[in-house]
Each structure stands twice: as C-alpha cells, then as structure tokens.
Amino acid sequence: MSEAKSTGIGKIAISLAISDYNDDKIIELYQKKGYSLIKGHVGAMDASKIFAAVETAVFRQNIIKENYHEEHALYHAISEAFNGYCRGPVALESVLRTTGLVFTVVRGNLSVSDKKNGEWIAVVLYGLIGSPRRGFEHEAIGMGIQSI
C-alpha cells in the first residue's frame, strides 16, 4: 500500500475500514506519523448499539479523553458517519433493515503533511446493510470528521 504525502485522516480511516489483511501494517504506519487508530465491528438492528460500540471502543483504548468536550466531537463524528451510512432516513429497525459493520476511528492531523490545523477525529462505518434475511444486503459506507 503506497501513500501520498497529502494522505488525509479520512483516507486513513477508510483504508483501515476496507482493509482485509493489512490492519496491523496500516495502524503501525500511521501511528508512526502521530495518529491513534482503532478498528472494531458491531452488528445491530438497533442503531443506538452502533453509537455505543464505537464510543466504548474509543474510551477503552484511550483515543479520546473521557470528558464532554472531546466526547461531543466524537458523538458528532459518529452521527455524521451513521447519517452517511444510512443515505436517507437515519434509521435501521424502524425501516426494517439491519447491518453488520466494521468501524474505524482515527485521531490526529487533518493530513499527514498538515501541522497547523490542530487535532481531528475521523469515524468510518463500512459494512453490509439490508433486510433481516441472510444475503439480502449490500455494502454501505459513512464517514464523519470533527475537530477535537
């Protein structure tokens, strides 16, 4: 996996989300450049579980400090990512659909070459969304980026 000087925090989070075998390499590569990265997965028909899974993982791995100032930025990043993931009504169960997804959270500069815009957090949700019936589902992706 090559990487441009201008690689953004979003591309880092997307790359990690769609990576099949290179998770450790991606994480190591960008940790060296000062980023914090995590990847997890969650399956849910109840959307709130996605928010909870991402928040829990982030706090457990100390990606953000457990204060409201930072949690607020994280919440908005998750909310935007989920909004983009849903592409319409921001809902799962009530519109009879379910999802299984991986999430990635990356904290650091806006891009690997940016030093002047402070810290940001990127949340990516990538997975399968569809009817609650095996195989009746297709991929979706959503990303939210917030200053932190």
Add this chain to the structure above:
Amino acid sequence: MSEAKSTGIGKIAISLAISDYNDDKIIELYQKKGYSLIKGHVGAMDASKIFAAVETAVFRQNIIKENYHEEHALYHAISEAFNGYCRGPVALESVLRTTGLVFTVVRGNLSVSDKKNGEWIAVVLYGLIGSPRRGFEHEAIGMGIQSI
C-alpha cells in the same frame, strides 16, 4: 493490494476512489473479473454539476445503456452517494460550502464471488468539502449501490 474472495462491488469502487497511484492496476484487476469501472473528478459549488459529471462520464464510457431503466438506477446510486457525502442537508451552495471530488462508478456483480444476484451499480464520491476558502475543508465520502 491484496483482495479477499468476497470483495464487494462497493469495496472495489471505494478502493479505486481513494487510490493514489494504482488506478490502472485496480481497473485491470476487476475488469478481468467482469466489472466495468470508471474514475473521474469534478469540482462544484452547484450540486447538480456533480450529478451531471457522473452521468456524462458513465454514458460516454458505455458503463450503462442510455435508456431510462438503467439511467434510473444510476441516478438513484448517485443520489444516495451524494446524500451520504453531505451527511445532513443534501446541499452545497445554499449552505455555503463547496467541494472537489473524485467519483468512481463500478458495474457488475454484488461481489467477486456472487453469481446469483444479477448486475449492480456502485457510485462512490470521495473528496474535500468545506467553506469556499482554500484549506478550510476536510474529506467526505458517500456511496450508493443499486440493482440495475
């Protein structure tokens, strides 16, 4: 870039969208597996130009037939991708923001190992969105997938 047996049409479109140097390799790899792929770019404060740029590129490169049945699927895929890209109000100029993005369109099976669910089209928009002021922007991504 390795690739799992189950690589989905969405992951193909995302990979091509965030690729810096491997466009030709990705396109060649998946053309061999029966996919049609294109990549283009467009900058706009007027959202309709993004729809127009994707439609024009798709027709010019014969990704879909120029009939309404297929164009309708394409339109919905673009619309969902743009909705996800915007993560809230589906608007650019009226909420004082602008964007420069690359788009990818992939047509083929739902995944490289799927043969029974017919043809689909995936549209990915990936780029920078922000205030109409240089450098005041961050990344965004949106994807729409439709049966065709």
Add this chain to the structure above:
Amino acid sequence: MSEAKSTGIGKIAISLAISDYNDDKIIELYQKKGYSLIKGHVGAMDASKIFAAVETAVFRQNIIKENYHEEHALYHAISEAFNGYCRGPVALESVLRTTGLVFTVVRGNLSVSDKKNGEWIAVVLYGLIGSPRRGFEHEAIGMGIQSI
C-alpha cells in the same frame, strides 16, 4: 365513479389529480357537498415555482382568504405535498431533476360525512419527475392536509 359515504378530502383531491376526463364531474359532485376545488398544472426545475403556481391559483379562485392565517395553512399543505412528492431531498434543480405536474387544492370538511372537525385544505401534486431529458421520468405524488 362511485363514492363511499366516508370519502375523505384527500381522496377527493387525489381523484381530481389523476382524473383524465372527469374533472368537471368531480368538481361539480363535490361542490354540491360543500367543497371548493381547483386543478392546475405547472412545469418547473425551480421548486419555488410550484409553490408560487399553487398559491397564485388558490388566491385567484378565492379558495382561501388572502390573509396570513389561511395562507400559512396553505403553505404548510403545499410544503408537505412537495416533501412527499420528492421522497427524499426536498429539491429539484440542485439534484438535477425536473418535473411537470398537475396540482389540485380542495377546501372543506375532513370527509363528506364529517361535520364536527371544521374546515381543512388538501393539496395534491401528481406528475412526472426525472432527469431533464425527455422520457427519462416516472410518476410521483404528494399530498398535504392542514386545518384552516
């Protein structure tokens, strides 16, 4: 065209909107039951023209009094009808689509057998929506009902 005792103001407005040859019969039938009805048409890529066309027709034919109390109810009925017509982003031009539609406005009781709930206004938009290219369009309908 038969008619149930419980025919609602919405069904009256829908019937008139989708009628091909029976406009006069429908209007006469329900005028006798105390309703005011109008039907018009408008084509537009600029959504505000739809609002303007309905408002103008309503005022010109004295369906509502030209005061803000009644205009506010009419506006909300048009807005809901247009929202339903769009089935997603409440937009035309910015998402590269255009429409040609007929609109109907009906004022009167909630249903032909209802006397105790006061006056209401129903607005129906029914037409073709699609790409700005002849024949690349399908039908849509939207309805808003407000107390007045």
Add this chain to the structure above:
Amino acid sequence: MSEAKSTGIGKIAISLAISDYNDDKIIELYQKKGYSLIKGHVGAMDASKIFAAVETAVFRQNIIKENYHEEHALYHAISEAFNGYCRGPVALESVLRTTGLVFTVVRGNLSVSDKKNGEWIAVVLYGLIGSPRRGFEHEAIGMGIQSI
C-alpha cells in the same frame, strides 16, 4: 372508469389504492395489459410492520421473485412510498402517531403504451395517519417507483 392510453404504472397503483368498490375491475383491466397488481391493508404504530406487510404480500403472491436483485428494488419502492407518506420525519411511534392504510403494488411497464423501458414496480400507501386517538387522523399518500 375511463383510461387514457398513457396511463402510467403510478396512476394504476393510485387508482387501486383509493378505489372503494372497483378493485376487481381495476385488477382485471390491467392484468389484461400485462400488469401484476395486489392490494392489502395494514395498521401499525411500528413502521417496520408496514415494510413487512408489503414485502410479505408481494412474495406470497409472486409479484417479484424472491431474490435480492428484485427485493432490493421493492424495498426502495416501499421506502420511498413511506417517506412520501410521512412528509417529514420518516417515523411513526417515536413522533407519537399511528396509521392504518391500504397498500397496492403494481409491476409492469412504466405506462400502458410504453414497451421500451423494461419492467418497473410501483408501491402506493394510502390511509389515515394521526394521533393514537380515534378520529384524530387525516389522510396521507405516498408512492415509490423503481426499475426492477
């Protein structure tokens, strides 16, 4: 009930939805022209039940094949119809409202005179929506049309 040469699939679905006594006639008339039509009803405060009721009826009566390619088109048609029916927040219970409605699903050409645009599916929801209190409700309609 007269019928224009250009009667669209949407108008067929709307006519059947608002018909009081002519269901069999409408169904027979359009079956002869190559359409499949069904009509059912469902009452729910939980929106997912509306999706489930339509899907179940469609599969039971073989309007679409039980594969994901066709189910996906049906799901989007239901989703758009429900979106239009709600005219704002795509929700029932959480915004304290409930509904009782009839649904119609029609499969066939875009219009009775169209032969070149392939098959489409139209879903109409028409009923009463309002507070969970008898009589505190008014009519609503929503329609979604998808290529299939």
Add this chain to the structure above:
Amino acid sequence: MSEAKSTGIGKIAISLAISDYNDDKIIELYQKKGYSLIKGHVGAMDASKIFAAVETAVFRQNIIKENYHEEHALYHAISEAFNGYCRGPVALESVLRTTGLVFTVVRGNLSVSDKKNGEWIAVVLYGLIGSPRRGFEHEAIGMGIQSI
C-alpha cells in the same frame, strides 16, 4: 423584563421557557394581553413522551379544545419544535441521546399588537440534550408556530 410593542408570540414562549424566576410575572403579563400560557417539564429518551407530555398539559389546562382541528395544529407545532430541537435526525434513543427539557405553550395573537391574523399557537422546547451520561449534554431549543 421590558417588552416591545411588537413582541411576538414566539418571543413570549421563548422568554417563558428560559425564565428562571419570572414565570409568574411573564404569565400574568401576557394573560392580561389575551394570551394563554403554560410551562411544564419532561425528561425522556423516548421522543414520543415529549409529544405526550406537551399534549397532556395543553388539554389539562384547556389551552386548546379537545377536537381534532385544534389538536392537529398543536401536533404540528410540537413536531416542528422537536424537529428544531433535534437539529438533524429527528430522534433521541435510536441515536443514543436523551434529553430533559422545559416546554412552553402560548396561544393568542401573532404579536401583542396584531389583531387581524387570528389565533396562533407557539410551542417551545428548551433543555439539555446529550449522551445518557450525567454532564455530557448541552442546551438545545426548538420552536413551532401554527395557526389554530
């Protein structure tokens, strides 16, 4: 608290909502000018409880007559207020957030100096919204105004 001649029904409802110690004074002041005013509070993760709390308080204090014509206007005012309060997805629990708020409802003229536009109802929701964790919350406000 001084007051301009043109004070609107919205400003009255907002003032009462954010008032800490002056509730009685505000209520008395505007009752003399012909307004009906109530203030209540509700805490909920389930959004429907907010709708129910406002409706119940309004009926119990006879701000509106318990018929559908007036209840419909009230419902729309609550719905708009809640929409504004949420500033995005019109949801609480499903996007993992909760709220505690005060609500005010004011019925009367559009402004204290307006006599020609009939009666209106204003609903304001003002409170704290955030994660279901003590102190992880910030203020929000929403207002809906309807003719009645």
Add this chain to the structure above:
Amino acid sequence: MSEAKSTGIGKIAISLAISDYNDDKIIELYQKKGYSLIKGHVGAMDASKIFAAVETAVFRQNIIKENYHEEHALYHAISEAFNGYCRGPVALESVLRTTGLVFTVVRGNLSVSDKKNGEWIAVVLYGLIGSPRRGFEHEAIGMGIQSI
C-alpha cells in the same frame, strides 16, 4: 434580568437574541464572566447569505481565530442553528420563503459555573420567516452549540 448560577451558554445566546433594549447590559454582564458575545442581523432569501453574515461578523470581531479548526466548529454551529430555524427542509428560496433575523454568537464555557469542559461556541438565529410578502411571516429560532 436575573440570572441563575447555572446559566448556560445557550441561554446567554438566546437572551441576547430576543433582547430588545438590554443588549449592552447582557454583553457586559457575560463579558465579565469570560464570554465573548456578538449580535448582528441579516435578511435573506438566499440561505448562504446567513452563513456568510455570521462568519463575517465572527471573524471581524475576533470571536474565533481564523483557522480551520475553529472555523469548522463555527460552521457546524451555524449549520445546526439554521437547521433548527428551518424545522424541516433546510432551505429558503427553493421552498418560496424568506427571512429576516438577528444572530448571536457566544463563546466561552458551557455554563457560567462550568470550568472543566473547555470552550464552546453557541450560535442563535431568531427572526421572522415566511412568504415573500410583507406580514405573511412568523417567528422562528434555531441554535447550534459546538465544542471549539
């Protein structure tokens, strides 16, 4: 105007927005407590002008530093405020409505007694929204609060 110990940044911004004669007093009172406050007004049918007016006033009065980290928080606060102000489609001109409003921006702690959650920015829009016809308008309010 009395003030509770727990007065929040949102209540400060709302109070200043609806104040008729006490602007200087409110500004002075909260400047002493460490807040920065501004108030301005803008009339527009083009929504982007509202965003531009608030941003320009904020930069001109040095409420935030002119870097992207802070501008991003401001943009989101304006966007949420405008979303709440619109209470539905986030649009003005395209749905044939216009507005004249005052805006306030307050920067400082989440509440006057809070010291541990860092700095925040609150944006309030309060004004009249309606048809582009004098007097056919009612009040609206929207508020967005972001960590900065």
